[in-house]
Amino acid sequence: MLTVRLPKIGSVAAWRSEARKLAAEGIGAEHVRWTQDSEQDLFASDDAPHGAPVEVRLSKQALFDIESSLYHRDPERFARAYALVLRLGRGEIRWGERADDALRKLLHQRKEVGRDIHKMHAFVRFNEVTEPGANRRAFAAWFEPDNPITEAAAPFFARRFGDMDWVIATPDLTARFIAGQLSFDETGANARLPEDASHELWRTYYANIFNPARLMPEAMRSEMPKKYWKNLPEARLIPDLIRTAPARAAEMHAKMPSIPPAFAAKAVATRAPMPEGVTHETFKQHLDACTRCPIGCRATQAVAGEGPWTAPLMVVGEQPGDAEDLSGQPFVGPAGQLFDTCAAKAGLEREKVYVTNAVKHFKFTPRGKRRIHQRPDAGEVEICSWWLDLERQWVKPRLLLAMGATAALALTGSAKNITARRGTVEATKDGTPVLLTTHPSYLLRLPDQQARVIAEAQFTEDLRAAKAMLA
Structure with missing residues (x-):
């Protein structure tokens, strides 16, 4: 062999x-x-x-x-x-x-x-061993991993602490980072380190950030197994912090200021009256100034509805997208373009329809240079319903077309099972009929081409049904 x-x-x-x-x-x-x-x-x-x-x-x-x-x-x-x-x-x-x-x-x-x-990345604790007069600070640590991982784990420390010299000794190998060069050698005897004066500072910091009200010992031991405690300076504090946690949590609770919770402020905002004297001409101005929910504080601008004030059909979507937020016009992004295509197939003339959204600002999460769409929650839909109700009062449509779950929630009070409800007619509280359908953005997200063709045909059929109901 x-x-x-x-x-x-x-x-x-x-x-x-x-x-x-x-x-x-x-x-x-x-x-x-x-x-x-x-x-x-x-x-x-x-x-x-x-x-x-x-x-x-x-x-x-x-x-x-x-x-x-x-x-x-x-x-x-x-x-x-x-x-x-x-x-x-x-x-x-x-x-x-x-x-x-x-x-x-x-x-x-x-x-x-x-x-x-x-x-190892989480639980290595360095001791300072800088010699007098040295031009670079020096540190050393002892760690006992379960596996011989020193060579795999050490580059992390070289990137993180590249401005200092350090040594990490383990039972098998010792990693050395001296003058910017990483090297390894077999660990000799007596590699353990004495107590460092900085450990007391670390223990003080740990004791002050420890939150007794969120104490979960099992989760703590899962994330910080007891086998590592002997090499962690803060570990000697843990038993006493666990023992005194109930009393410290009660003391924290007694000292808390008596202020309304966040949901109370939101509820008050929901009951706040609409601004007075809003006209067709000042509608966009008042929308831009709306900060009743956090969405309005982050978006570029509000997006008002568009179309004839005497339109028999009002189409309600979810919220503006990235393109609408930048242009200030509704239904101009990819979903809006798909709506226009399907409406043309159904014989529905967009210039004769009033199009708007249940929520007037773009809710998003930043991801690099992109802004990723987030669905508005029920509270935000409720707050923004003032503006949608005002549009309905002005337009007085004979039929409402709710595209997607958010629009259905705003008009019928329920966002559940929108795909099962599509093609059916429900009603608002004041009795205005609401034809339910899917949102064009849902069609764009379908990964299967055949499923998208079927869903697009159903969406077009719903638009054709809306036109027929107004004939």
Whole structure:
């Protein structure tokens, strides 16, 4: 049997190099023994039967998972990984097939390694060891991971603390970052560190941010397992903080100011009267000034309805989108363009219809340079219903077309099961008929082309029904 000796430092890179060479020579996994021991093996050999070469091409995800699993403590990890590489190269399995016992075990160990690295990043505590007169501050730490992950975890600290020198010692390897260069060596004896004066400052900080009212000991032990406590300066405070938490929480509660909760202020805002003297000409001006809910404070501008004040049909959507928020006009974005296309197919002339939204401002979540749509909640719909009611008073439509759940909520009081209710006619509190349909944005989000064609045809049929009801 061929014995491959891997170094304790750089073992993953060494395994990768050896595995490629062995696969190219067609040496089977059963003929290779992988070890990190330096002692001579009486049965070791430098030769093994050669077979057909195996070409190995791994995806980035497969390579990441395999090499991550090699930081596990399992002594069989190198042999298991090589056997899987050969099987992948021969096409016997596909990556991710968890029905395969060996692959499932490798993926499980990769997850364990990932959790161990996360714990190391979270629970390393440095002691300052700066020498007098040094031009860079120096720190040292001791940590005991479950797996030999030092080489995988150390680059995080190099990025995070690149302006100082540091050493992190573990039972297996020691990582050193000196003058901007990261290196590793095997850990010697007496690597543990004495108590640091800065630990008392850290304990003071931890005691002050500890919230007794949110104490969940089981969750705390899950996130900060007790095996790490001996190396955490704040850990000695935890038993006493848990014991005194009920009394401290009661004291905090007694000192709390007596102010109305946030929902009370929202309820008051909901009952606030509409501004007086709003006319067709000042409608947009008053909308722009509305800050009764948080949406109005963040949007670019309000978007009023558009169309004849004598229109027999009022089409109500959800809220302006990104394009409407920037232009100040309703139904000009992708959903509005799809509405125009379907309306033309149904013989519905947009210039004879009043189009508006249940909510007049764009609610969104920023994501990089993009603004991602968020659905308004029931409270925001209720607050904005003042403006929709005013439009209805002015237009006096014979029929309302509610597009989507938010519009249905504003007009009928219910947003449930809109796809099941589409094509049906309900009524507002004052008796105005409401034809329910889906929102064009729902059609745009459908991933299946065939489903979208069917839904678009149904939407067009609803618009055709609206026209027929007004004939």
